[in-house]
Amino acid sequence: MKIAIVGGGLQGVEVAYLSKKAGFKVMVLDKTPDPPAKGLANEFVQFDICQINPASDILDKVDLVLPALENDAALAALERWQKNTVTPLCFDFDAYRISSSKLKSNDLFSKLAIPKPLDWPQCGFPVVVKPSTGSGSQGVRIICSQDEWDKLFEPGYPKDKSAKESWVVEEYITGPSYSLEIIASQGRYETLPLTELFMDEDHDCKRIIAPVEIEPELIRCFEQSAKTIARHMKLDGIMDFEVILHEGEMKMLEIDARFPSQTPMAVYASTGMNMVKILADLALNQQPDLVFPPGKPEPANTNKPRHVMVEHIFVGPRGIGVKGENMMKSCGPLHLETDFFGADEAVTSFIPGVDKWVATLIIKADTHKETRQKHEQILDGLACRFNLPLLPDNLDGDTTFESHNRPIPKCQGK
Numbered sequence: 001m002k003i004a005i006v007g008g009g010l011q012g013v014e015v016a017y018l019s020k021k022a023g024f025k026v027m028v029l030d031k032t033p034d035p036p037a038k039g040l041a042n043e044f045v046q047f048d049i050c051q052i053n054p055a056s057d058i059l060d061k062v063d064l065v066l067p068a069l070e071n072d073a074a075l076a077a078l079e080r081w082q083k084n085t086v087t088p089l090c091f092d093f094d095a096y097r098i099s100s101s102k103l104k105s106n107d108l109f110s111k112l113a114i115p116k117p118l119d120w121p122q123c124g125f126p127v128v129v130k131p132s133t134g135s136g137s138q139g140v141r142i143i144c145s146q147d148e149w150d151k152l153f154e155p156g157y158p159k160d161k162s163a164k165e166s167w168v169v170e171e172y173i174t175g176p177s178y179s180l181e182i183i184a185s186q187g188r189y190e191t192l193p194l195t196e197l198f199m200d201e202d203h204d205c206k207r208i209i210a211p212v213e214i215e216p217e218l219i220r221c222f223e224q225s226a227k228t229i230a231r232h233m234k235l236d237g238i239m240d241f242e243v244i245l246h247e248g249e250m251k252m253l254e255i256d257a258r259f260p261s262q263t264p265m266a267v268y269a270s271t272g273m274n275m276v277k278i279l280a281d282l283a284l285n286q287q288p289d290l291v292f293p294p295g296k297p298e299p300a301n302t303n304k305p306r307h308v309m310v311e312h313i314f315v316g317p318r319g320i321g322v323k324g325e326n327m328m329k330s331c332g333p334l335h336l337e338t339d340f341f342g343a344d345e346a347v348t349s350f351i352p353g354v355d356k357w358v359a360t361l362i363i364k365a366d367t368h369k370e371t372r373q374k375h376e377q378i379l380d381g382l383a384c385r386f387n388l389p390l391l392p393d394n395l396d397g398d399t400t401f402e403s404h405n406r407p408i409p410k411c412q413g414k
Helices: 010-021 036-040 052-059 072-082 093-099 102-111 146-152 216-232 263-271 275-283 325-329 368-386
Strands: 002-006 025-030 043-046 064-067 127-131 141-143 167-171 177-185 188-191 195-199 205-210 237-246 249-256 307-316 319-322 335-340 343-348 357-365
Touching: 002 010, 010 025, 010 036, 010 263, 010 275, 010 325, 025 036, 025 052, 036 335, 052 072, 064 072, 064 275, 072 093, 093 102, 093 237, 102 167, 102 216, 102 249, 141 146, 177 216, 177 263, 177 275, 188 216, 195 263, 205 263, 216 237, 216 249, 237 275, 263 275, 263 307, 263 357, 307 325, 307 368, 319 368, 325 357, 357 368
Parallel strands: 002 025, 002 064, 025 043
Antiparallel strands: 127 141, 127 167, 177 188, 177 195, 177 237, 195 205, 205 307, 237 249, 307 319, 307 357, 335 343, 343 357
């Protein structure tokens, strides 16, 4: 089967990785010449999808189209094309129009009585201020006092006059962050396993862990809130939900009705559930009901999920560090490696001889403890191999990891 992935950014990397795992032939389309997903494609087409009429000659020859971008003009062009083709397109445009606006999403949470951070001015400082549109950590700021607010902001808008859209201002809460996906089809709403998220100093996700170890009742509450939202939106496709566990309650932060990045890779490594394969089966009517594949991990022949860590690292002249996902865009096309310096797999820009590269490490073991130990051994091994220090890692209160703020480890034979 041939899948066309529209968008070669980090979402495109995720879709391409899982498509290859499903045995699909992968075509990536992007308007830039060297996007990150290019190195994972069987075929790459440099093309601006907004020019949809010429693109029809390309897209009409594949079995499935999956958008992996958040550009409004590009999505509008694909929505127009969808009305005149028989090629399945995996995207819920109506749900996306709600989830792509944090203001609309927050209004929906309030309407459905979904627990969420308090809105300003019902809350006090600190507050988080973020643009209504856009994903990830772009534009997020934490304001801790009235003085800081007065210096940085006018009512409702930043003093940066180039910012033209509304901003969301709400209570800044702390606690562990969790994510889950729902896949919906024909009125069925199925949740996938939770993952735990860890952020860098710029509020960008740098590490994902699965499975999570929290009370089953908290998981049920999260799943129920997510299903309530998905049903109200009449979701047809995939949606990602993110919460913070604050003072014993799962509080909804964001929803995104598009294919996510990072967490599907972690779920696949832990359970064998491939979200791209599930969406493809549903779109091609190969399974009339939403029946997930058995939750068996790879490669062990057991129903128990593997413990998995997915982590983004950079290696450069000043050292080795852990950083949020956005830095994975910095080194050109990425490719897949197995047994990568001790990691089971890595999506990376590494080429022997380069002095600057990035990698998303996929680390598997039978327990969280073994995963952490393997993780430390990998980083120590990289430090020895490249004679570089391990840079400080702000671990967000995660006491299961040791700080990386240490010099080059003592290496065997040195």
